Each structure stands twice: as C-alpha cells, then as structure tokens.
Amino acid sequence: MTLITEPNLDPELVRAALPADWPAPEALGFGQHLGPYLITADHDGSGWSAARILRRDDARLAIASGGLQYGLSVFEGMKAYRAPDGGIHLFRPQMHLRRLQASAARLHLPPVDEALFLRSCMLAVRVHEAMLPPAGRGALYLRPTIHADEEALGLKQAARHRYSVTVTPGSDPQLKSLRMWAEDELIRAAPGGLGAAKTGANYAAGLSGLLRARERGYDDVIWLDAATHRWLGEAGTMNLFVQIGGRLLTPPLDGTILAGVTRDSLLQLARKEGLEVAEQGIGLGQLRTAATSGTLGCAFGCGTASRIVRIQGVGSVHGEIAIPDNGLPERLSERLKAVQEGTAKEHADWRVAC
Numbered sequence: 001m002t003l004i005t006e007p008n009l010d011p012e013l014v015r016a017a018l019p020a021d022w023p024a025p026e027a028l029g030f031g032q033h034l035g036p037y038l039i040t041a042d043h044d045g046s047g048w049s050a051a052r053i054l055r056r057d058d059a060r061l062a063i064a065s066g067g068l069q070y071g072l073s074v075f076e077g078m079k080a081y082r083a084p085d086g087g088i089h090l091f092r093p094q095m096h097l098r099r100l101q102a103s104a105a106r107l108h109l110p111p112v113d114e115a116l117f118l119r120s121c122m123l124a125v126r127v128h129e130a131m132l133p134p135a136g137r138g139a140l141y142l143r144p145t146i147h148a149d150e151e152a153l154g155l156k157q158a159a160r161h162r163y164s165v166t167v168t169p170g171s172d173p174q175l176k177s178l179r180m181w182a183e184d185e186l187i188r189a190a191p192g193g194l195g196a197a198k199t200g201a202n203y204a205a206g207l208s209g210l211l212r213a214r215e216r217g218y219d220d221v222i223w224l225d226a227a228t229h230r231w232l233g234e235a236g237t238m239n240l241f242v243q244i245g246g247r248l249l250t251p252p253l254d255g256t257i258l259a260g261v262t263r264d265s266l267l268q269l270a271r272k273e274g275l276e277v278a279e280q281g282i283g284l285g286q287l288r289t290a291a292t293s294g295t296l297g298c299a300f301g302c303g304t305a306s307r308i309v310r311i312q313g314v315g316s317v318h319g320e321i322a323i324p325d326n327g328l329p330e331r332l333s334e335r336l337k338a339v340q341e342g343t344a345k346e347h348a349d350w351r352v353a354c
C-alpha cells in the first residue's frame with residue numbers, strides 16, 4: 001500500500017513564506033500560527049487512501065457533513081520537540097495513537113493505523129520544520145483529526161471520512177499558578193458518556209464552565225462528578241494531581257476523564273522518584289480538610305499544551321481552599337521537560353525520531 005504521495009514538498013518553501021515579523025519563540029503563544037499545509041487522507045469505507053499534502057487554504061469542509069453537524073470527529077494533541085543535538089522527535093506518539101483509536105471506536109469512526117499515523121505526523125513536522133522553535137524554547141503541536149466527511153444530513157455512520165494533521169508552533173509553557181473554580185451546576189461528562197474520548201462534544205460542553213469560572217474571577221474550571229458534585233474530575237484541558245499526606249493522588253480513569261499522556265508520564269516519573277502515587281478518587285471535602293489540617297502538599301494540572309500548572313486555590317460554593325506549594329510541581333515540570341526535549345537520557349523510548 002502506498003502510504004504517502006507527494007512526500008517531497010520542500011520545507012524551504014515554508015521557511016521562505018514565514019513573514020518578516022515572525023514572532024520569537026517566547027511570543028508564539030499557543031495555537032495562533034497554523035502551518036500552511038495539512039497532511040490528509042480519505043476513507044471511502046474500504047480503507048484509507050495514501051496521504052497527501054494539501055495547502056490548508058485549499059482544504060474543503062463539507063457544511064452538511066457528520067463531522068460538523070453531529071460532532072462526529074475525534075482528535076489528538078501531541079508535540080514534536082527539537083533536541084539539543086538538532087534532531088527532531090515526537091513525544092509518545094504510540095500512546096497518542098492508542099487514544100485516537102479508542103476515541104474513534106467510541107464514535108464509530110474508522111481508526112488510522114500506526115504506519116499512517118507515524119508517517120503523516122513525521123511528514124507534517126518535516127514540512128513545517130522552519131516553524132519549530134529551537135531546543136528548549138517551544139515545540140510544534142500536532143492536531144491529528146478524523147472526521148465524518150460525507151455530505152448528507154441524518155445521524156448515521158458516514159460513508160466517507162477524512163484524516164488530517166494540522167500543526168501549530170507554540171512557546172515553551174511557563175510554570176503558571178492558577179485559581180480554579182469547582183463547577184457544581186453544569187456537568188461535562190457522566191459515566192457511560194464521552195468523557196474519555198477526545199472529541200469536540202466535551203469541549204463544547206466545557207466552554208460555558210470555563211467562562212463561568214472566569215466571570216467569577218478564576219482562571220479555569222474543575223469539573224466534578226455528575227451525580228454528587230463531590231469528586232474532582234479534570235480541568236478544561238488538563239488532568240489533576242493533588243498531594244495529601246505525602247501521597248500523590250490523581251483521579252482514576254473511570255471513563256469520565258481523558259487518559260492524559262502527561263498524566264501517565266508524571267505517574268511514571270513520580271514513581272521512579274520514589275514518591276507514593278495512587279489513582280484514586282479525591283473529594284472536594286477531603287481537599288478542604290487536608291488544607292485545614294496542614295497535610296496538603298500541593299495541587300497541579302497537567303497536559304500536553306501547558307505541561308504543568310500549579311493550582312494555588314480552588315473556589316466553590318462552599319468557599320475558597322488555599323493550596324500550598326511545596327515545590328513538587330516545579331520539580332516534576334523540569335523533569336518532564338527534560339524527558340520531553342531529550343536533555344535527559346531516561347525514557348528514550350518515549351521519543352520517536354522524525
């Protein structure tokens with residue numbers, strides 16, 4: 001099978017087309033500057049076509065498609081980094097692929113296989129190499145997406161699907177401190193729902209929670225369990241960790257939250273450091289008691305885009321919980337950055353050369 005056609009687009013075209021006022025890596029932010037090309041393939045029911053390179057401006061989106069009308073679309077968010085020796089690698093692509101396949105299965109979309117996924121992502125990185133910041137100063141974020149592309153109304157499994165990889169360069173995320181609002185009215189996901197799938201419905205359900213948190217003067221939302229509003233789930237685009245009595249806790253993968261690649265990486269790194277870690281329910285009341293009794297060490301959120309953010313306070317209708325910072329978020333963030341960028345030798349299998 002031909003995996004990819006037209007593999008020879010000259011990366012110099014992208015370099016030459018960068019505007020004269022192209023921002024310094026630290027000013028790129030996240031998601032503001034999209035790569036000019038997509039790597040894309042089509043599925044007509046019998047299998048994926050060879051992938052091809054398309055100018056993003058030429059990509060057609062069918063308004064009457066299931067992807068747009070019914071949210072039949074799943075995606076990934078993964079980063080490519082430049083190592084100090086100049087080499088470029090993807091961070092844990094196989095884990096991202098497994099999650100994309102699980103999301104696709106939940107929405108009855110055709111899965112992409114490892115060969116197509118890796119080759120298309122690597123090609124997207126190589127074509128846009130000029131946009132990838134230097135080592136240590138940022139990354140190229142990849143957004144592989146599968147969506148129902150058949151032009152027909154009516155909820156059904158589509159006869160045609162499209163896979164595409166879009167890229168956007170981003171600054172190296174700084175370790176910020178955020179105040180979070182624990183939302184106790186709206187819900188984002190419930191058992192048996194879509195919470196574990198990386199699909200637009202979760203973000204559509206989540207936007208109003210984020211805006212309501214901001215209206216109250218908070219930075220982001222913490223979603224609680226749908227039935228009792230007592231158990232921590234995850235933030236808008238981050239998994240959560242809390243250290244209580246020396247134990248590092250994170251909510252279990254119960255189908256209502258995303259199985260974060262960063263979450264898994266941190267669990268492994270923390271265990272290696274000798275920390276006691278556990279995937280177990282964390283109650284909002286338990287957080288409050290720990291804060292009052294002095295057993296709360298820290299709390300933080302984590303994700304591909306932001307790496308780690310400290311949580312300095314959690315507000316809710318029951319009042320504000322002040323969260324201390326014992327230095328663990330910063331230590332783990334530096335350790336993870338070193339592994340992601342390849343300045344640390346450990347977990348070499350997490351870095352796949354492009």
Ligand SMILES: Cc1ncc(COP(=O)(O)O)c(C=O)c1O
Nearest residue numbers: 237238239258260261262303304
């Ligand atoms: C809802 C949600 N939870 C958690 C995460 C963190 O996942 P990851 O570490 O794989 O980026 C993300 C980010 O993609 C997310 O959107």
